[in-house]
Amino acid sequence: MLPILQTGHPLLRQKASPLSHSEILSASIQELIQTMTATMHKAPGVGLAAPQIGESLQLIVIEDRAEYMQHIPKTLLNLQERKPIPFHVIINPEIILVETEEKKAFFEGCLSIAGFVGLVPRALKVKVNCLNENAEEMTIEASGWYARILQHEIDHLQGKLCIERASRRSWMTTENFLKYWREKPIDDIRREFPPEIS
Ligand code: ZN
Numbered sequence: 001m002l003p004i005l006q007t008g009h010p011l012l013r014q015k016a017s018p019l020s021h022s023e024i025l026s027a028s029i030q031e032l033i034q035t036m037t038a039t040m041h042k043a044p045g046v047g048l049a050a051p052q053i054g055e056s057l058q059l060i061v062i063e064d065r066a067e068y069m070q071h072i073p074k075t076l077l078n079l080q081e082r083k084p085i086p087f088h089v090i091i092n093p094e095i096i097l098v099e100t101e102e103k104k105a106f107f108e109g110c111l112s113i114a115g116f117v118g119l120v121p122r123a124l125k126v127k128v129n130c131l132n133e134n135a136e137e138m139t140i141e142a143s144g145w146y147a148r149i150l151q152h153e154i155d156h157l158q159g160k161l162c163i164e165r166a167s168r169r170s171w172m173t174t175e176n177f178l179k180y181w182r183e184k185p186i187d188d189i190r191r192e193f194p195p196e197i198s
Pocket of ligand 1: 014110111112152156
């Protein structure tokens with residue numbers, strides 16, 4: 001596993017390069033996928049983009065496990081439409097459709113902004129074209145929390161972080177989030193941190 005770069009590192013602000021079919025199948029990229037997976041599990045996180053460990057490549061690993069949801073209230077999980085997502089690899093992703101009509105704001109953090117979370121509005125549905133670790137083409141249709149994870153990770157490949165998508169007023173330490181906000185109904189929180197103040 002490798003250390004995760006923190007915000008301020010210039011590499012997190014670069015556009016990542018796409019991978020060719022032969023690069024994807026090479027030993028070095030297959031090894032990088034293993035390292036990224038171990039790093040994501042150790043963190044733990046539900047997704048990791050290659051720039052976060054210092055490789056400016058269009059490569060993402062994602063896995064959302066049931067055990068990560070154990071301490072989140074069921075009502076919130078339902079509102080978030082959060083369900084376990086099996087491990088998979090996403091390469092050269094292209095968001096081909098975003099349902100922008102309705103966005104929902106939830107607290108979101110990033111392994112590259114350790115110790116902070118903020119209220120981030122995101123589209124509820126996305127469709128993504130990409131390659132997998134065998135360089136095979138895939139189309140992913142995602143909704144709910146999975147759609148949020150995809151938008152967050154694909155942002156990383158464009159040099160974007162969730163900081164600039166969050167309501168500024170809502171930006172807080174994870175410690176205070178857990179202490180003061182986690183149990184509050186999300187609608188009350190959204191009223192407290194309206195998007196127009198961001
Ligand atoms: Zn992130």
